[in-house]
Amino acid sequence: MMSNTTWNLDPSLESTALVQIKPQYELFIDGKWQAPLSKTYFDSINPADETHLAKIAWANQADVDLAVRAARTAYTNVWSQLSGAERGKYLFRIARLMQEKARELAVLETLDGGKPIREARDVDVPLACNHFFYYAGWADKLLEAFPGQNPAALGVAGQITPWNFPLLMLAWKIAPALACGNTVVLKPAETTSLTALKFAEICQEAGLPPGVVNIVTGYGDTGAALVAHPDLDKIAFTGSTAVGKQIQKACIGTTKKLTLELGGKSANIILEDAPIDQAVEGVINAIFFNQGHVCCAGSRLFVQESIATQVLDKLKFRLQSIYVGNPLDKNTDIGAINSKKQLETIERYIQLGLEEGAEIYQPTCELPSAGYYCKPTLFTDVAQSARIVQEEIFGPVLTIQTFRTIEEVVQKANNTPYGLAAGIWTDKGARIFGVSQQLQAGVVWANTYNKFDPASPFGGYKESGFGREGGLHGLRAYLKFPN
Amino acid sequence: MLPPRNNPDLISLLAKSPTIDQTGSIERVARIQARSLKGAAKLQGLRMALSMIDLTTLEGKDTPGKVRQLCFKAQHLHDQTSDLPKVAAVCVYPSMVGIAKKALGDSGIKVASVSTAFPSGQAPFSVKKDDTLFALENGADEIDMVISRGRFLAGDYQFVFDEIAAIKELCTSARLKVIFETGELDSLDQVRKISDLSIAAGADFIKTSTGKIQPAATFPVVLTMLGAIKDHYDRTGQMIGMKPAGGISSAKLALQHLLLVKEVLGEAWLTNEWYRFGASSLANDLLLQYQKQLTGKYQSAAYFSID
Numbered sequence: 182m183m184s185n186t187t188w189n190l191d192p193s194l195e196s197t198a199l200v201q202i203k204p205q206y207e208l209f210i211d212g213k214w215q216a217p218l219s220k221t222y223f224d225s226i227n228p229a230d231e232t233h234l235a236k237i238a239w240a241n242q243a244d245v246d247l248a249v250r251a252a253r254t255a256y257t258n259v260w261s262q263l264s265g266a267e268r269g270k271y272l273f274r275i276a277r278l279m280q281e282k283a284r285e286l287a288v289l290e291t292l293d294g295g296k297p298i299r300e301a302r303d304v305d306v307p308l309a310c311n312h313f314f315y316y317a318g319w320a321d322k323l324l325e326a327f328p329g330q331n332p333a334a335l336g337v338a339g340q341i342t343p344w345n346f347p348l349l350m351l352a353w354k355i356a357p358a359l360a361c362g363n364t365v366v367l368k369p370a371e372t373t374s375l376t377a378l379k380f381a382e383i384c385q386e387a388g389l390p391p392g393v394v395n396i397v398t399g400y401g402d403t404g405a406a407l408v409a410h411p412d413l414d415k416i417a418f419t420g421s422t423a424v425g426k427q428i429q430k431a432c433i434g435t436t437k438k439l440t441l442e443l444g445g446k447s448a449n450i451i452l453e454d455a456p457i458d459q460a461v462e463g464v465i466n467a468i469f470f471n472q473g474h475v476c477c478a479g480s481r482l483f484v485q486e487s488i489a490t491q492v493l494d495k496l497k498f499r500l501q502s503i504y505v506g507n508p509l510d511k512n513t514d515i516g517a518i519n520s521k522k523q524l525e526t527i528e529r530y531i532q533l534g535l536e537e538g539a540e541i542y543q544p545t546c547e548l549p550s551a552g553y554y555c556k557p558t559l560f561t562d563v564a565q566s567a568r569i570v571q572e573e574i575f576g577p578v579l580t581i582q583t584f585r586t587i588e589e590v591v592q593k594a595n596n597t598p599y600g601l602a603a604g605i606w607t608d609k610g611a612r613i614f615g616v617s618q619q620l621q622a623g624v625v626w627a628n629t630y631n632k633f634d635p636a637s638p639f640g641g642y643k644e645s646g647f648g649r650e651g652g653l654h655g656l657r658a659y660l661k662f663p664n
Numbered sequence: 665m666l667p668p669r670n671n672p673d674l675i676s677l678l679a680k681s682p683t684i685d686q687t688g689s690i691e692r693v694a695r696i697q698a699r700s701l702k703g704a705a706k707l708q709g710l711r712m713a714l715s716m717i718d719l720t721t722l723e724g725k726d727t728p729g730k731v732r733q734l735c736f737k738a739q740h741l742h743d744q745t746s747d748l749p750k751v752a753a754v755c756v757y758p759s760m761v762g763i764a765k766k767a768l769g770d771s772g773i774k775v776a777s778v779s780t781a782f783p784s785g786q787a788p789f790s791v792k793k794d795d796t797l798f799a800l801e802n803g804a805d806e807i808d809m810v811i812s813r814g815r816f817l818a819g820d821y822q823f824v825f826d827e828i829a830a831i832k833e834l835c836t837s838a839r840l841k842v843i844f845e846t847g848e849l850d851s852l853d854q855v856r857k858i859s860d861l862s863i864a865a866g867a868d869f870i871k872t873s874t875g876k877i878q879p880a881a882t883f884p885v886v887l888t889m890l891g892a893i894k895d896h897y898d899r900t901g902q903m904i905g906m907k908p909a910g911g912i913s914s915a916k917l918a919l920q921h922l923l924l925v926k927e928v929l930g931e932a933w934l935t936n937e938w939y940r941f942g943a944s945s946l947a948n949d950l951l952l953q954y955q956k957q958l959t960g961k962y963q964s965a966a967y968f969s970i971d
Contacts, residue, residue, distance in 0.1 A: 459687075628685055
């Protein structure tokens with residue numbers, strides 16, 4: 182007797198009642214909200230339904246200059262005069278306030294950026310809080326962290342964050358900078374400024390001295406003005422490799438210390454002895470986490486030939502229970518693509534994949550009529566020379582290749598300009614170490630993927646960038662060592 | 665003890681059992697547990713769960729009177745609420761099968777009997793055979809047998825396989841559920857191995873536990889067994905039933921188990937033909953939550969009978 186049961190989940194929407202969004206946001210400079218000298222504003226919209234959220238100040242060069250001056254004054258007069266323990270107190274206070282406002286921050290992150298509330302609630306916000314707690318603890322232990330090296334703050338840091346993990350990337354940047362005694366001017370991505378502005382309110386509430394954290398909002402020109410400012414000691418950037426190269430050029434001949442965390446096209450490798458169901462689940466997490474808007478996303482899957490059919494069948498079946506839709510629904514697995522521009526980029530790559538002759542698989546699912554959405558997409562029959570295999574798509578698109586030997590897969594995995602992350606799935610511990618030693622990637626996950634912790638350093642090889650964020654290594658990026 | 669002798673076919677069958685990663689299994693379950701059930705979907709889930717219950721009493725102190733009361737409850741879960749589903753079966757010891765059969769009459773509710781020297785299985789095969797035949801002769805529709813865990817852990821897979829196959833042969837018209845007692849097995853790899861072995865030996869259902877040992881139906885164990893059922897279906901097109909038993913006493917847990925079935929096996933398994941809960945106290949919490957979902961108010965537990 183076959184049953185005809187269908188059991189569809191009802192909508193389960195997270196309430197937005199907790200979130201206060203102002204109609205208009207000014208620049209956060211010297212502890213105050215200041216109208217932009219540029220007199221211009223841009224619109225922030227919700228990518229899930231294209232509704233207007235707020236007007237946001239668009240900083241020009243003069244605004245950036247004000248912010249850098251405020252940061253310099255705060256550094257010289259206040260922040261550099263405080264002991265590490267005092268700085269740590271502020272950071273602990275900020276971390277606690279973020280925890281208190283966790284639900285509000287999560288909903289805001291989802292509204293502004295389109296990520297599923299489950300991820301904002303369970304990953305982004307808790308991790309961001311943990312980064313502040315972690316670096317708060319280091320603030321008075323820098324001498325112990327670098328014994329005999331006499332570590333000292335750099336001064337003022339210009340920081341530019343991406344739109345995929347807005348609050349988390351802010352935490353990765355601001356927490357170690359402040360712990361090491363620097364002051365900052367941070368420019369969030371133009372599509373996702375709101376949690377950074379909410380963070381500015383938290384800094385006010387925490388009583389952080391004016392000018393220690395400054396937030397200048399705007400597009401790429403604002404970021405360029407920041408990078409070009411002569412009175413910065415440090416630039417930290419997370420974003421695309423193309424923009425990273427421009428920034429590196431702009432810093433040539435200056436004394437600015439630079440860290441870049443850029444793109445990736447990371448290999449996820451399943452060997453034939455892997456725990457297969459868990460590996461399939463790991464592939465889902467590796468590529469569809471945050472709509473695939475993850476610099477370290479496992480976007481190239483390599484499966485050993487003897488299990489390739491089984492893995493592919495299981496992946497296709499698993500995709501049937503992936504919910505794509507309203508990011509505020511607690512059951513949503515894949516939310517909205519962050520912007521119209523990014524959706525067009527992803528769609529262009531999917532079209533390119535078809536033109537390159539790859540086999541496409543997308544599950545049958547209804548997408549909302551308004552907003553920017555993309556079905557989870559698998560491409561098989563792809564060649565190493567295909568552009569969809571070589572170039573970062575930054576969306577829910579997975580290319581699947583097979584291999585016969587470990588030597589072959591290591592070569593193919595490394596055959597990319599990028600080197601951010603990789604995954605290896607096998608039941609044999611010796612193989613985990615054997616293969617990961619040969620992979621040119623900043624992070625290699627074994628029998629898991631996309632695991633982050635404040636105590637663990639993160640960063641890339643090759644064109645995925647340089648410098649490390651997180652852990653003890655993350656402190657080094659915001660310190661100088663005079664002797 | 666002599667080293668176990670396993671038939672080469674059985675060895676090659678078990679060699680195909682994939683390895684199971686515990687951490688990954690726990691993470692998969694966590695995703696299911698983060699799902700949110702509301703409105704009509706929750707109501708439907710609660711009704712499904714009620715219809716999948718094997719209402720169970722397996723105590724040394726069971727009496728005919730106790731079993732008759734349980735059988736009445738099975739047919740009248742809560743007559744104050746209209747249009748409630750009936751439970752799937754009543755599960756008792758062989759000595760109570762005749763009484764349950766008579767009490768349930770033509771209600772359509774099945775009688776399941778535990779068997780093969782339940783719960784330990786520590787008896788000669790002749791005893792296990794008689795035990796099963798006695799239950800069948802008294803009208804059992806379903807046989808819940810236990811495996812010989814000691815033999816399984818000793819690597820004597822052939823013995824365990826042959827025992828299941830022999831009991832299956834007795835169950836000409838009854839459906840056979842095979843109980844692993846996963847709380848006595850060591851790892852998820854073992855759970856997967858015994859699942860594959862039992863299905864190959866003729867199990868119609870695979871069942872986690874007797875309810876006498878903790879831990880019982882944990883989510884990673886259930887996930888592992890569902891994985892074996894799925895792989896078998898993908899290979900052969902044959903559906904195998906699943907019965908978690910022991911420790912599932914709240915509606916919330918039951919609904920999470922059903923979501924796991926939906927995502928891992930698919931909706932075809934969401935019927936009491938293929939899925940059962942072995943439970944003694946689950947029904948009342950389901951009824952309580954069902955009333956809450958209908959009326960928006962929680963009632964006192966005192967309004968629900970405790971048979």
